[in-house]
Amino acid sequence: MKVTRTVIADVMVIEPKVFGDARGFFVESFNQKIFNEMTGTQFDFVQDNHSRSSKGVLRGLHYQLPPHAQGKLVRVTRGAVWDVAVDMRQGSSTFGQWVAETLTENNHKQFWIPPGFAHGFVVLSDTADFLYKTTAYYAPQSDRGIAWNDADIGIQWPDLGVDFLLSDKDQKQPAFKDAQVFAA
Structure with a gap:
């Protein structure tokens, strides 16, 4: 496994070892000890x-506040997405900054987004299967979000030549300046 820190050091790109031949491939997608x-x-x-989504579907930007803050380890098993993390940790040197990575079924990359970050993605391919592991259970009372297009x-966001498709919830998320953030 190869781990690369992004410009926001706590967010990492993980590239597992892929063993392939004429039959296909094998990859150990997760090992707690190695992670x-x-x-x-x-x-x-x-x-x-x-989740399964079609081209142009944009999900996010979501996060959960303590005591149910979630870290997410995300990957794509079919198709391609452009995945984004936004630092919501007030007092962090990268507060309000974002980083993104393209995840595809062929590159097998995973994106580690620790607690304290908002997360979202847009589907680049006709369809995409998006899998993610979380460090906390979903807790509606802690669920928060920010506007995907906050100035x-x-x-x-990549130009896909189609309008993004968002849920009602994601169309109504607050601006970053009005959002609840993680205390310093």
Whole structure:
């Protein structure tokens, strides 16, 4: 496994070893011990989620506040997405900054987004299967979000030649300046 820190050091790109031949491939998609050693973290994962979306579907930007803050280890098993993390940790040197990574069924990359970050993605391919492990259970009372197109954050979403499709909830998320954030 290869781990690369992004410009926001706590967010990491993980590239598992892929063993392929004429029959296909094998990849160990997760190993708790190796994940902890390679990332220098001590998180346990408690829930796995799977979504399927079509091209132009944008999900996010979501996060959960303490005591139910979630870290997410995300990957794509079919298709391609452009995945984004936004630092919501007030007092952090990267507060309000974002980082993104393209995740595809062929590159097998995973994106580690620790607690304290908002997360979202847009589907680049005709369809995409998106899987993610979380470090805390879903807790509606702690569920929060920010507007995907907030001008203060300035995420440069890819131009797909189609309008993004968002849920009602995601169309109504507050601006970053009005959102609840993680205390310093």
